[in-house]
Amino acid sequence: MPVISTSAVRRTALGAAGAAVAGVGYASLIERNAFVLREATMPVLRPGSATLRVLHISDLHMMPGQKLKQQWLRELDRLEPDLVINTGDNLSHQKSVPAVVQSLSGLLSRPGLFIFGSNDYFAPVPKNPLKYFKTDHRRTHGAPLPWKDLRAAFTERGWLDLTHVRRDLEVAGIRIATAGVDDPHLQRDRYDTIAGAPNPLADLRIGLTHSPEPRVLDRFAEDGYDLVLAGHTHGGQLCLPGYGALVTNCAIDRSRVKGPSKWGEHTRLHVSAGLGTSPWAPYRFCCRPEATLLTLVAAPPKRPNSDTAQGVSTSETVAR
Numbered sequence: 001m002p003v004i005s006t007s008a009v010r011r012t013a014l015g016a017a018g019a020a021v022a023g024v025g026y027a028s029l030i031e032r033n034a035f036v037l038r039e040a041t042m043p044v045l046r047p048g049s050a051t052l053r054v055l056h057i058s059d060l061h062m063m064p065g066q067k068l069k070q071q072w073l074r075e076l077d078r079l080e081p082d083l084v085i086n087t088g089d090n091l092s093h094q095k096s097v098p099a100v101v102q103s104l105s106g107l108l109s110r111p112g113l114f115i116f117g118s119n120d121y122f123a124p125v126p127k128n129p130l131k132y133f134k135t136d137h138r139r140t141h142g143a144p145l146p147w148k149d150l151r152a153a154f155t156e157r158g159w160l161d162l163t164h165v166r167r168d169l170e171v172a173g174i175r176i177a178t179a180g181v182d183d184p185h186l187q188r189d190r191y192d193t194i195a196g197a198p199n200p201l202a203d204l205r206i207g208l209t210h211s212p213e214p215r216v217l218d219r220f221a222e223d224g225y226d227l228v229l230a231g232h233t234h235g236g237q238l239c240l241p242g243y244g245a246l247v248t249n250c251a252i253d254r255s256r257v258k259g260p261s262k263w264g265e266h267t268r269l270h271v272s273a274g275l276g277t278s279p280w281a282p283y284r285f286c287c288r289p290e291a292t293l294l295t296l297v298a299a300p301p302k303r304p305n306s307d308t309a310q311g312v313s314t315s316e317t318v319a320r
Helices: 006-033 067-079 097-103 129-133 147-156 214-222
Strands: 036-045 052-057 083-086 112-114 165-171 174-180 204-208 227-230 259-263 267-271 290-298 313-317
Touching: 036 259, 036 267, 052 067, 067 097, 067 290, 097 147, 112 204, 214 227, 214 259, 214 267
Parallel strands: 036 290, 052 083, 083 112, 174 204, 204 227, 227 267
Antiparallel strands: 036 313, 052 290, 165 174, 259 267
């Protein structure tokens, strides 16, 4: 058996430690702030409908001093979306409301829909990372956050709160039936308050939930919604090349942790990997912070089984 010298062991240990430090530095200083705009085309509109451009933002987890994130968000208004949808977890600090509102100031002048997540209601707290591998772990809440102030700011500018509400609206000539639930991650969803088939005259039926829990997605699908938007997962946040997300932080499977997918025979799902992280876990690896511009187009009369054949396509561009 060959003898391994002490110096060789020391060099190996130092190399491993150096690689770990470099990885943590990259994940916390570089990738966490490497914001990206992704684009996806989804055929969900009634045949014959015009195109609708929807900007999906989620999981800002805003801290007052995060100037890079705030500036990047302000520039999204240049996309001129027809509709903005915010699927929650905007806050991470009691004083973050002004930063969120100012960052979204241009987008708040456009038609918008929103729901809230757990980190709109409660500040994040330190957690054992291993808890994320158990979907049924005990929740620990931090101090209450000023979600009512954020809700007032959003609604005063014209965005519609879909928390346990059904609303019909028209955007860019498209009739849309919408509904949303409160955060399933906190067991606050009450789907029965919005249950039932949406307006049959609508060109598009959209459902919103912060956490994409299957029990909620199943109800939206059963009621005939064309598209459900969610956040919460952070795309896994820490991913491995060639493998993807290690965890989803909910009961959804890893294949749907971010981006477009199908849920059942008719319903499409889009999960945003979000723009932020908890201040107690400020890392992203192989999972850049994102917003998504969805181009919604008319569905074909008959849809094949695979998403690829149905015309779902994705790409990404970096907003400078």
